[in-house]
Amino acid sequence: MDVKRLIMVAVGGQGNLLASKVLGEAALICKVPVKMSEIHGMAQRGGVVESALVFGDAQSTIISDGDADLLLGFEPSETLRAMNRCNSSSTVITNLDPVPPFTVAIGRGVYPDMGTIKALILGRTARLIAFDAMALAKEAGSPMTMNIVLVGALIQTCALPLTRESVERAIETRTKKAFVDMNLAAFDLGFKAAQQE
Amino acid sequence: MHKLLHDTPEEEVMLLGNESIARGAVEAGLAFATTYPGTPSSELSLNLFQISQETDLYFEYSTNEKVALEVAAAAANSGLRTMCIMKHVGLNVAADPLMTLAYVGVRGGLVILTADDPAMFSSQNEQDNRYYGKLAGLPVLEPSSVAEAKEMTKAAFELSETLQEPVILRTTTRINHSSAYVRLGPITEPVTKGDFQKDPFNFVTVPAVSRKLHVKLLENLERARKISNRCEHNRVEGKGSLGIVCSGVSYLYAVDGVNDLGMEDRVKILRVGFCNPMPDELIVDFLSGCERVLIVEEGEPFLEEAVRSIAQTAAITIPIRGKGEGLFSRLYEFDPAMVKKVMADYFGIEYTGKTAVDTAGFPEIPQRPPNLCSGCSHRATFYEVKKAAGDMDTICPSDIGCYTLGFLPPLSTGDFVLCMGASVSSACGFSKATDKKVIAFIGDSTFFHSGMTGLANAVFNNHNFTLVILDNGITAMTGHQPNPGVDMGLYNLEGYNRISIENVVKALGVEHITVIKPFKVKKSIEAIRTALEFKGVSVIISKEACALHARSLKILKPRAFTVTDRCKNHRDCMDSIACPSFFIENNRVKIDPNTCVGCALCAQICPENAIVPLKPTR
Numbered sequence: 001m002d003v004k005r006l007i008m009v010a011v012g013g014q015g016n017l018l019a020s021k022v023l024g025e026a027a028l029i030c031k032v033p034v035k036m037s038e039i040h041g042m043a044q045r046g047g048v049v050e051s052a053l054v055f056g057d058a059q060s061t062i063i064s065d066g067d068a069d070l071l072l073g074f075e076p077s078e079t080l081r082a083m084n085r086c087n088s089s090s091t092v093i094t095n096l097d098p099v100p101p102f103t104v105a106i107g108r109g110v111y112p113d114m115g116t117i118k119a120l121i122l123g124r125t126a127r128l129i130a131f132d133a134m135a136l137a138k139e140a141g142s143p144m145t146m147n148i149v150l151v152g153a154l155i156q157t158c159a160l161p162l163t164r165e166s167v168e169r170a171i172e173t174r175t176k177k178a179f180v181d182m183n184l185a186a187f188d189l190g191f192k193a194a195q196q197e
Numbered sequence: 198m199h200k201l202l203h204d205t206p207e208e209e210v211m212l213l214g215n216e217s218i219a220r221g222a223v224e225a226g227l228a229f230a231t232t233y234p235g236t237p238s239s240e241l242s243l244n245l246f247q248i249s250q251e252t253d254l255y256f257e258y259s260t261n262e263k264v265a266l267e268v269a270a271a272a273a274n275s276g277l278r279t280m281c282i283m284k285h286v287g288l289n290v291a292a293d294p295l296m297t298l299a300y301v302g303v304r305g306g307l308v309i310l311t312a313d314d315p316a317m318f319s320s321q322n323e324q325d326n327r328y329y330g331k332l333a334g335l336p337v338l339e340p341s342s343v344a345e346a347k348e349m350t351k352a353a354f355e356l357s358e359t360l361q362e363p364v365i366l367r368t369t370t371r372i373n374h375s376s377a378y379v380r381l382g383p384i385t386e387p388v389t390k391g392d393f394q395k396d397p398f399n400f401v402t403v404p405a406v407s408r409k410l411h412v413k414l415l416e417n418l419e420r421a422r423k424i425s426n427r428c429e430h431n432r433v434e435g436k437g438s439l440g441i442v443c444s445g446v447s448y449l450y451a452v453d454g455v456n457d458l459g460m461e462d463r464v465k466i467l468r469v470g471f472c473n474p475m476p477d478e479l480i481v482d483f484l485s486g487c488e489r490v491l492i493v494e495e496g497e498p499f500l501e502e503a504v505r506s507i508a509q510t511a512a513i514t515i516p517i518r519g520k521g522e523g524l525f526s527r528l529y530e531f532d533p534a535m536v537k538k539v540m541a542d543y544f545g546i547e548y549t550g551k552t553a554v555d556t557a558g559f560p561e562i563p564q565r566p567p568n569l570c571s572g573c574s575h576r577a578t579f580y581e582v583k584k585a586a587g588d589m590d591t592i593c594p595s596d597i598g599c600y601t602l603g604f605l606p607p608l609s610t611g612d613f614v615l616c617m618g619a620s621v622s623s624a625c626g627f628s629k630a631t632d633k634k635v636i637a638f639i640g641d642s643t644f645f646h647s648g649m650t651g652l653a654n655a656v657f658n659n660h661n662f663t664l665v666i667l668d669n670g671i672t673a674m675t676g677h678q679p680n681p682g683v684d685m686g687l688y689n690l691e692g693y694n695r696i697s698i699e700n701v702v703k704a705l706g707v708e709h710i711t712v713i714k715p716f717k718v719k720k721s722i723e724a725i726r727t728a729l730e731f732k733g734v735s736v737i738i739s740k741e742a743c744a745l746h747a748r749s750l751k752i753l754k755p756r757a758f759t760v761t762d763r764c765k766n767h768r769d770c771m772d773s774i775a776c777p778s779f780f781i782e783n784n785r786v787k788i789d790p791n792t793c794v795g796c797a798l799c800a801q802i803c804p805e806n807a808i809v810p811l812k813p814t815r
Binding site: 011020021024025028033034035036037038039046047048058059060061062063064065066067077078080081083084085086087088089090100101102103104105106107108109110111112113116120124125 | 209211318342343370371374375376377378446448449450452453532533534535550551552553554555556558559560561562563564565566567568570607771772775777779780781
C-alpha cells in the first residue's frame with residue numbers, strides 16, 4: 001500500500017488532536033494501517049500543536065522535513081512555518097483565519113501578509129487549498145467545528161486512502177453526541193469548499 | 198467503564214503509547230502503582246489513577262519519585278505486581294533507593310517506567326536512562342512501537358518475577374505520545390493483598406548483608422544475560438552481509454530505510470529490545486556474518502560501546518560505527534529521512550531524498566512561545582515581586598513548573614533553573630556567595646517534592662533570602678495532578694488528608710511568613726516589600742487557584758474585562774504583564790473577551806483606571 005504522510009499544525013485549542021482521532025478511526029474502518037504522533041506539551045500554554053499521521057505500510061510515526069505529502073494547517077502563519085515539512089509535490093490545505101501570536105501584540109514580530117502566505121505556498125508546492133474555515137465552522141453552528149471543516153476539505157482531495165463515508169462514520173463515533181450533526185455539516189461545508197478551489 | 202478495562206480480547210483499539218502501557222499493566226494483573234507526574238509519562242499515571250477509582254488497583258501520586266519507588270519497593274516485596282512511573286529525570290531522584298533495591302530485589306513483579314525525552318520537548322535535559330540499568334545492574338526493556346509497549350510491559354512483569362529483580366521499562370517521547378492500533382489481550386485478575394515475610398538477613402542492608410546481596414545481584418545479572426540471549430525481544434530480521442543494530446523508535450526508521458533504499462536482500466537487522474544485559478552471544482553470531490555494521494540508536498552510544506566490546510572479546514574486527522562525524526549524533530531525536538541518509542552513506546547506496554521546500558525569502562514568521570495563561574496568578578506574583586524589589590540588585594533562582602515561563606520578557610523573572618527543588622537550595626548558595634538580594638520561586642507541588650529539605654537547610658544555616666511559594670493548589674504543568682496541598686474534596690474523592698504549606702513553613706522554623714492573594718495588587722506589593730527587607734529566611738506564600746484548573750472545575754466563572762476610551766495608550770499593561778488576552782487593534786490595546794477570565798490584574802495596573810468589567814450583553 002502506498003504510504004501517505006500528513007502533517008497537521010494548529011495552535012493549542014484548535015482541535016487538531018480530535019481531527020487526528022477521527023482520521024485514525026476512519027483508517028481502521030477502511031482497514032488502512034495508520035500511525036500517529038503528537039507533540040502537545042505546551043499546547044495549553046498557547047504553543048503550537050503538531051500531529052503527524054502516516055497511512056499505509058510504513059513503520060515510522062514521525063515525518064521528516066520534506067517528506068509530507070499533505071499539510072493541513074489550522075492557522076495560516078503556522079502553515080507557512082511548517083512549509084519545510086513539504087516538498088514540491090505536496091498538497092497544502094490551510095485555514096485563512098489568523099490567530100496572531102502574542103509576540104505580534106507586544107510588537108516583537110509582524111504577522112505576515114495573507115496574500116504573501118498564499119503566493120509563497122502556491123509557488124513552491126503542487127497544490128494549495130486555502131479558505132476561511134472559521135467562517136464555515138460558524139456557518140455549521142460553532143467555531144469548535146473548524147477542525148472538522150478542514151478534515152472535510154482534506155478528504156475531498158482524495159489524497160488519503162480514506163472514503164468520505166468512513167470519515168463520516170468516524171465523526172459519528174468519535175465526536176461528542178451533541179456535536180455530531182454540527183460536525184457532519186461542518187465536514188460537508190469543508191468538502192464543498194475544497195471542490196470550489 | 199474505563200476504556201482500558203474492557204475485557205474484549207482480540208479487539209483492536211487506537212491507543213496512545215501511554216495508554217498501551219497502562220493496558221499492558223492491567224493485562225498483567227497490576228495491583229499497585231505509584232508515580233510522580235512528569236511529561237512524557239503523565240497520561241500513563243492519569244489512566245491508572247482513573248482505573249484505580251473503578252477497580253481494586255491501589256494507585257498513588259507520591260510526593261516525589263524517591264518516595265514513589267520506596268512505596269513501590271515495599272508493595273513489590275509484599276508480593277504485589279507493582280509499577281512505579283516517572284519521567285527520565287525522576288529516576289535521578291529515585292536513584293538512591295534504586296541502587297540498593299537492586300541488591301534487595303523483589304518478590305512480586307516491579308516494573309519501573311522511565312520516560313526519556315530526546316530533543317527535550319518538555320524537559321531540562323535529554324539524559325539516556327539506559328545507563329541506569331548498567332549502573333544498578335538491572336534489566337532494561339525498550340519497546341519500539343505503541344503495540345509492542347503493551348506486550349513488553351507484560352513481559353517486564355514476568356521477567357521481574359523470574360529474576361526477582363525490578364525491571365526498568367524505558368520509553369521515549371515518541372513511544373509515549375504516538376498512537377496506533379493495539380490488539381487487546383485478556384485481563385489478569387490482580388492479587389491485591391500481599392504479605393511481607395520477615396527475612397532480615399536478606400532485607401536489612403547492613404554491610405554484612407549487602408556484601409552477600411551484591412553476589413546475588415551479579416548472579417541474577419548472569420541469569421538475565423542468558424535470558425537476553427534467547428529473548429524474543431532481541432531478534433534478527435532479514436539477511437545479508439550488512440548489519441544494523443538498533444533499538445527503540447530507531448528500529449522503525451531503520452526498517453523503513455531498508456525498504457525505501459531497496460536493500461531488503463543485503464541488510465540484516467538486530468533489534469535489541471532487552472538491552473541490559475546485552476545479548477552477547479546473539480551479537481557475536483550476528484557480527485560473524487557481517488562485513489560492516491551500523492548502530493542506530495538515539496542518545497548515547499549505549500549499544501555501540503557494548504557491541505564493540507563484545508566484538509573485541511570475540512576478536513571480530515569488522516567496522517562497527519554509530520556515533521560520530523558524518524554518522525549519527527548524540528544530540529536530540531532521530532527522524533526517518535536522517536536515518537535513511539546515514540544508512541545510504543555508510544553502506545554506499547545511491548540515495549536522494551525528497552527536497553524540502555526552500556523557505557529562503559519567506560517573511561519572518563512571528564514566534565509563538567508558550568506563555569502563562571490568561572488569568573494565571575503567577576503573572577500577578579511576578580509583577581508584584583518586581584515592583585516590590587524596585588531597583589534592588591536581585592538574583593532569582595526559579596524551579597520546574599509553569600512558572601519557569603516567568604523568565605521570558607516582560608516578566609523576566611528567573612535567573613537559574615536546575616531541577617525540582619533547586620530554587621531553594623541554590624538560593625542558599627547565591628545568598629552566601631554574593632551580596633545580592635536573592636528571591637527564589639517554587640510551586641506548591643515542587644515545594645512538597647523537594648523544596649522542604651532546602652528550606653530546612655536555609656533555616657538551620659541561617660541563610661538570607663526570600664522564598665516565594667506559588668501555591669496554585671494543583672500540579673499544573675503536567676496536567677493538574679494532585680499533591681499533598683490539594684483539596685481532594687474538589688474531586689469528590691475521600692480518604693485523603695491535606696497539608697497546609699503555611700504550617701509546614703512555620704514548623705520548619707521560618708520566622709517571617711506572609712500569605713498574599715496575588716490579585717490584590719497593592720496589598721501584595723506592600724507585603725512583599727516587608728518580606729524582602731527581612732534579614733534571614735522569609736517566605737511569601739502566594740495563594741490563588743490555577744485559572745485553567747479552576748475553570749475546568751467550574752469554580753472560576755470568567756467575567757471578561759474591557760479597555761474603555763479612558764485609555765491613554767500608556768500600555769503599562771502590555772509592557773509589564775503581557776497577558777495573552779491583550780491584542781492591538783488600530784494601534785489600541787484591546788482585550789479578547791473569549792479568553793479573559795477577569796483576574797483584574799491589568800485593571801489595577803492601568804494608571805487611568807481604563808480597564809473595567811465588560812457589561813454582559815443582553
